[in-house]
Amino acid sequence: MPTSQHQKTNPNRQVRLKSRPTGIPQAEHFEIVEAPVAEPAEGQVVVRNLYLSVEPAMRGWVNSVGNYSEPVPVGAVMRSFTVGRVVASRSAAYKVGDVVAGMLGWQDYAVVDASAIERRVDEANGLPISTALGVLGINGLTAYFALLEVGQPKAGETVLVSTAAGSVGSCVGQIAKIQGCRTVGIAGGPVKTAQCVDEFGFDAAIDYRANEGEQLDAAIAAACPQGIDVYFDNTAGAISDAVLKHLAVGARVVVCGTASVASWNPPPQGPRVERHLLVKRARMQGFLIFDYADRYPEGMNALTGWLKDGLIRYREDVLDGMEAAPDAIAGLYRGENLGKRLIRLAAE
Amino acid sequence: MPTSQHQKTNPNRQVRLKSRPTGIPQAEHFEIVEAPVAEPAEGQVVVRNLYLSVEPAMRGWVNSVGNYSEPVPVGAVMRSFTVGRVVASRSAAYKVGDVVAGMLGWQDYAVVDASAIERRVDEANGLPISTALGVLGINGLTAYFALLEVGQPKAGETVLVSTAAGSVGSCVGQIAKIQGCRTVGIAGGPVKTAQCVDEFGFDAAIDYRANEGEQLDAAIAAACPQGIDVYFDNTAGAISDAVLKHLAVGARVVVCGTASVASWNPPPQGPRVERHLLVKRARMQGFLIFDYADRYPEGMNALTGWLKDGLIRYREDVLDGMEAAPDAIAGLYRGENLGKRLIRLAAE
Numbered sequence: 001m002p003t004s005q006h007q008k009t010n011p012n013r014q015v016r017l018k019s020r021p022t023g024i025p026q027a028e029h030f031e032i033v034e035a036p037v038a039e040p041a042e043g044q045v046v047v048r049n050l051y052l053s054v055e056p057a058m059r060g061w062v063n064s065v066g067n068y069s070e071p072v073p074v075g076a077v078m079r080s081f082t083v084g085r086v087v088a089s090r091s092a093a094y095k096v097g098d099v100v101a102g103m104l105g106w107q108d109y110a111v112v113d114a115s116a117i118e119r120r121v122d123e124a125n126g127l128p129i130s131t132a133l134g135v136l137g138i139n140g141l142t143a144y145f146a147l148l149e150v151g152q153p154k155a156g157e158t159v160l161v162s163t164a165a166g167s168v169g170s171c172v173g174q175i176a177k178i179q180g181c182r183t184v185g186i187a188g189g190p191v192k193t194a195q196c197v198d199e200f201g202f203d204a205a206i207d208y209r210a211n212e213g214e215q216l217d218a219a220i221a222a223a224c225p226q227g228i229d230v231y232f233d234n235t236a237g238a239i240s241d242a243v244l245k246h247l248a249v250g251a252r253v254v255v256c257g258t259a260s261v262a263s264w265n266p267p268p269q270g271p272r273v274e275r276h277l278l279v280k281r282a283r284m285q286g287f288l289i290f291d292y293a294d295r296y297p298e299g300m301n302a303l304t305g306w307l308k309d310g311l312i313r314y315r316e317d318v319l320d321g322m323e324a325a326p327d328a329i330a331g332l333y334r335g336e337n338l339g340k341r342l343i344r345l346a347a348e
Numbered sequence: 349m350p351t352s353q354h355q356k357t358n359p360n361r362q363v364r365l366k367s368r369p370t371g372i373p374q375a376e377h378f379e380i381v382e383a384p385v386a387e388p389a390e391g392q393v394v395v396r397n398l399y400l401s402v403e404p405a406m407r408g409w410v411n412s413v414g415n416y417s418e419p420v421p422v423g424a425v426m427r428s429f430t431v432g433r434v435v436a437s438r439s440a441a442y443k444v445g446d447v448v449a450g451m452l453g454w455q456d457y458a459v460v461d462a463s464a465i466e467r468r469v470d471e472a473n474g475l476p477i478s479t480a481l482g483v484l485g486i487n488g489l490t491a492y493f494a495l496l497e498v499g500q501p502k503a504g505e506t507v508l509v510s511t512a513a514g515s516v517g518s519c520v521g522q523i524a525k526i527q528g529c530r531t532v533g534i535a536g537g538p539v540k541t542a543q544c545v546d547e548f549g550f551d552a553a554i555d556y557r558a559n560e561g562e563q564l565d566a567a568i569a570a571a572c573p574q575g576i577d578v579y580f581d582n583t584a585g586a587i588s589d590a591v592l593k594h595l596a597v598g599a600r601v602v603v604c605g606t607a608s609v610a611s612w613n614p615p616p617q618g619p620r621v622e623r624h625l626l627v628k629r630a631r632m633q634g635f636l637i638f639d640y641a642d643r644y645p646e647g648m649n650a651l652t653g654w655l656k657d658g659l660i661r662y663r664e665d666v667l668d669g670m671e672a673a674p675d676a677i678a679g680l681y682r683g684e685n686l687g688k689r690l691i692r693l694a695a696e
Contacts, residue, residue: 237620240622257626267619267621269617274632275606277633278605281635283632284622286624286625
């Protein structure tokens with residue numbers, strides 16, 4: 001199969017890891033380089049990435065501290081979920097024009113074995129293909145499995161979510177609402193707090209920036225008069241310290257992310273949690289979406305149905321062009337995004 | 349029914365809470381007073397306590413910080429499990445001579461409604477009645493339900509236990525062994541460490557006093573080459589900080605006690621745990637034996653069977669006389685006991 005027109009006319013811009021950060025990766029830890037697009041071998045496809053994903057978890061992927069996967073090597077293309085269109089194919093599994101999603105990296109073109117593609121994206125469901133990276137991708141699936149399998153909310157219970165306006169948190173709140181729970185969100189600043197209630201249907205929302213220390217404590221107590229049955233934790237840190245004081249007997253804490261902790265090397269100090277867990281017979285449990293890979297179709301079906309029925313809303317924060325990528329993770333940790341952060345490389 | 353001979357000839361010595369401690373209760377927080385034995389009303393029994401129990405959990409029972417039960421009031425008889433003999437009865441449920449166990453307090457005689465007695469102790473099973481306070485009481489039941497229900501050990505897994513020579517820890521190790529697990533104990537000093545291996549059959553034991561900081565870390569790594577699948581935590585604190593670094597994927601941490609923490613008011617600082625839980629998809633869960641009250645018979649049956657079959661051994665640390673009681677809890681926290689601590693008041 002001949003090299004496609006895309007490859008001839010467009011060089012492949014790649015965002016590579018330039019040096020290894022400790023803590024939150026900043027723009028200076030990346031560099032944009034141009035490379036030729038390789039010729040696909042038999043069984044390979046060439047994908048023109050249209051959207052790149054930006055995740056809080058990327059901090060863990062580039063740090064050398066023990067994690068659930070090997071760190072991205074210095075000099076390599078930054079690991080990322082992407083959605084794109086097949087522009088050349090030497091595989092029977094995909095044809096030119098297919099929209100696909102997978103871990104194809106922060107680059108214009110990915111030349112990969114067909115088996116490296118995670119799935120074909122359904123363009124006929126009426127939803128933008130960018131949702132494949134958010135509410136119909138890793139974020140929605142995380143919300144679905146972490147809340148339902150680890151959090152196990154029951155109707156009438158109180159579910160509190162940190163980073164509640166974010167791509168995972170907003171979805172968690174809405175799924176908890178579908179389960180018949182009272183939902184309380186914690187977010188930073190008045191805009192996100194209002195978004196929690198007005199867009200994502202939380203029963204109450206707390207601005208952690210306007211409520212520090214004992215004020216945060218009091219705000220949580222007021223919003224959760226029966227205590228917290230499920231705490232969906234995306235932050236750890238001072239927010240969790242306050243939340244854990246208000247657990248109900250038998251509470252479940254879903255440890256999904258640790259956005260408020262700048263570095264885990266070494267782990268920062270905080271108040272010990274054992275007494276909360278013991279007195280309330282509560283549990284804290286870590287969650288990793290990749291453990292549920294064989295159940296993604298179930299999650300996708302449920303999420304697609306809820307989206308079509310208008311029971312789940314989502315918000316995207318779209319940056320334009322590869323130049324936006326190097327600073328994009330740091331921006332998440334600065335809290336500047338409203339919704340799922342994406343980088344758009346080209347029109348669909 | 350007439351007042352019994354016991355009541356006429358013996359005054360009732362009681363250990364009362366004199367002042368409320370913050371942290372570990374010391375001898376000075378208690379006083380021994382003599383009081384008359386009340387006449388039993390209709391439906392009541394008089395029990396001559398033979399053994400009083402001494403538990404690490406008593407610290408929580410006398411502190412005012414949020415706990416699972418109301419604190420013992422200042423001036424009241426110290427709350428305690430006891431085993432004793434019925435010496436007068438105005439209830440059809442118990443007759444004079446019955447051996448009974450219940451929460452009858454640190455005193456010679458308890459005059460209580462028959463419903464306040466927890467159970468009749470089987471004298472025919474060939475085991476000393478003192479076991480009703482230890483391996484066939486709250487300690488054995490805690491080991492049984494906390495390990496099996498929260499820890500959920502599977503054959504071939506590694507189970508690590510802190511305070512492994514204690515009444516709960518030693519039983520946990522032996523039940524884990526019965527389940528086919530590799531068992532590793534952590535205890536303080538060479539005597540207890542040897543006891544773990546020689547008496548209680550742990551595959552390995554670590555002396556936390558002889559191994560501080562990185563040495564403890566290395567000792568745990570050496571004893572648990574496949575990582576730790578179940579951590580049965582009776583201590584929290586520095587021991588847990590070291591243990592959590594060695595969790596295996598999917599590990600369960602049973603939060604059963606917090607013996608190493610002097611005071612929870614306020615909670616002491618320690619390294620945050622979320623990253624361990626997230627990376628290893630592990631869980632920490634608090635346990636309280638009283639939640640399993642309706643399943644005690646099941647636990648008692650299993651423990652009695654294992655004791656008779658020689659699969660579980662136990663050790664008692666018996667102090668003589670009421671005078672030993674006020675300092676007995678502090679002594680536990682000084683680590684001076686070898687086995688289940690009891691106070692013997694009278695011959696059986």
